[in-house]
Structure formats: C-alpha cells, structure tokens
Amino acid sequence: MQIYLTENYDHMSRRAADILAAQVFLKPECVLGLATGSTPVGLYQELIAKYQRGELSFARVHTVNLDEYKGLAPTHDQSYRWFMRHNLFDHIDVLPENTNVPDGLAADPKAECVRYDALRDTVGRTDIQLLGLGRNGHIGFNEPGPSFVKETHVVDLTQSTIEANARFFASIDEVPRQAITMGIGYIMDARRILVVASGEDKAEAVYNTVCGPITPEVPASILQLHRSVTLVADRAALGKVIAAGVEVCG
Numbered sequence: 556m557q558i559y560l561t562e563n564y565d566h567m568s569r570r571a572a573d574i575l576a577a578q579v580f581l582k583p584e585c586v587l588g589l590a591t592g593s594t595p596v597g598l599y600q601e602l603i604a605k606y607q608r609g610e611l612s613f614a615r616v617h618t619v620n621l622d623e624y625k626g627l628a629p630t631h632d633q634s635y636r637w638f639m640r641h642n643l644f645d646h647i648d649v650l651p652e653n654t655n656v657p658d659g660l661a662a663d664p665k666a667e668c669v670r671y672d673a674l675r676d677t678v679g680r681t682d683i684q685l686l687g688l689g690r691n692g693h694i695g696f697n698e699p700g701p702s703f704v705k706e707t708h709v710v711d712l713t714q715s716t717i718e719a720n721a722r723f724f725a726s727i728d729e730v731p732r733q734a735i736t737m738g739i740g741y742i743m744d745a746r747r748i749l750v751v752a753s754g755e756d757k758a759e760a761v762y763n764t765v766c767g768p769i770t771p772e773v774p775a776s777i778l779q780l781h782r783s784v785t786l787v788a789d790r791a792a793l794g795k796v797i798a799a800g801v802e803v804c805g
C-alpha cells in the first residue's frame with residue numbers, strides 16, 4: 556500500500572484529484588468507481604476546476620458508484636444519486652447515461668443487486684475505485700460483521716453509521732436503516748484503489764486498515780490483499796499509522 560501524507564483536507568483533496576485526473580488523462584474512456592460522504596467533496600471540486608480550466612474531459616468516462624440508501628428517490632436531497640449530481644456530475648461533461656448508482660427505490664432490491672454486479676460485464680472493469688472510510692472501517696456500506704460479502708447486497712446500517720450520517724438529515728429518525736452496497740468482490744476487482752481519509756476521527760479506522768488483521772470486523776482491512784492501493788490522508792488521520800513507524804511518502 557502506498558501511503559501519501561498530506562497536511563490537511565485541502566492538500567489531501569488536491570493530491571487525490573491529481574491521481575484521478577491522471578487516470579482520466581491516460582485512459583479517457585476509463586471506468587471510475589466513485590464514492591460519497593464528506594471526504595471526497597473537496598477532490599470533486601478540484602476535478603470540476605480542472606474540467607472548467609479545460610484540462611480534463613469526462614465525455615468518455617463511465618462511473619459506477621458504491622452505494623445508495625434504500626428507500627430514497629434519486630431526487631431526495633440526501634440520496635447518493637442527488638449527492639453525485641450536486642457535487643460532480645452536473646458540473647462536468649460526463650454523460651448522465653454513463654453514470655451508475657444503485658436504485659434505492661427498486662421494487663425488487665435483490666434483482667437490483669444482481670443488475671448492479673452485472674455492470675462489471677457491460678461497463679467493464681473499474682480502472683480506479685475511490686473509497687472513503689467509515690469511522691468503523693466500513694467501505695461503501697460494507698459494515699463490520701461476521702463475514703465479508705462479495706456481491707452487491709442490501710445491508711442493515713449499524714447504529715454508529717446511522718449516527719455518523721444523521722448530520723446530513725433533519726433528524727436521526729430520517730436516516731434510512733438500510734442501503735444497497737456494492738460488495739467486497741466488485742470493489743477488490745478494480746485495477747487500482749484510491750482511499751481518502753481526513754481528520755482524527757478516522758485515525759483508528761486508518762490504522763486498522765493499514766496495520767490491523769484482515770477481518771470482516773474492519774471491512775477496509777481486506778484492502779491489504781489488493782495489489783494497487785494508494786491511501787491519501789492528512790496528518791490527523793495518519794496519526795496512529797505514523798506513531799506505529801509505518802513508512803509514508805511526505
């Protein structure tokens with residue numbers, strides 16, 4: 556795992572955006588695996604700025620997002636489809652039909668999961684998968700549990716995730732209790748993985764991801780088995796990793 560130490564959130568966002576931009580530059584028809592949460596917002600702004608300066612085009616890019624809340628319409632302002640439109644898609648030249656987010660309103664969620672996994676065959680293998688980290692080490696909405704789940708699946712969100720995400724809703728009661736998430740299989744199938752993390756409240760999850768045992772109790776720990784993972788994190792998020800003496804690029 557290559558680890559880049561950055562000074563703060565903005566620095567992290569610039570470094571991570573440069574990696575995604577290089578991928579699009581090298582392979583304009585690439586498949587980007589995208590993530591939601593507050594961590595990637597800054598890097599999406601950097602990508603928008605690069606697009607607006609004429610440095611980058613997403614016209615041939617396909618995107619596949621990690622997850623969606625079950626029960627939220629794409630027009631709901633807390634749905635991940637809305638998040639992606641608001642924070643990226645509506646500001647760049649990606650074709651709407653080339654963007655993929657699970658359908659949180661699917662009448663048959665199991666069929667929706669099967670359809671989503673089949674994107675690997677139709678859209679193609681993901682060139683680079685962007686990931687944030689949940690405070691409990693979740694990736695996408697793969698929550699800690701007794702086993703890893705390979706396939707896209709419906710998941711019950713843990714209380715800690717519901718509490719962490721309540722800040723985006725009017726009240727905690729409005730946070731959906733379930734989500735559809737890409738499984739570990741699709742995530743690990745990506746050619747490269749880019750993980751971003753910022754802030755002290757991610758330090759434990761970052762440490763467990765990099766240094767801990769590989770266990771479904773810390774879903775991100777399985778990234779240790781991937782051949783090409785880059786972690787871009789700020790000093791606060793890397794605190795425990797640096798204290799453990801792990802080598803990082805400054």
Ligand SMILES: N[C@@H]1[C@@H](O)[C@H](O)[C@@H](COP(=O)(O)O)O[C@@H]1O
Binds near residue numbers: 592690
């Ligand atoms: N499903 C998303 C994850 O993909 C994301 O990594 C996590 C962390 O979000 P934040 O970056 O806001 O801490 O939030 C949600 O649970």
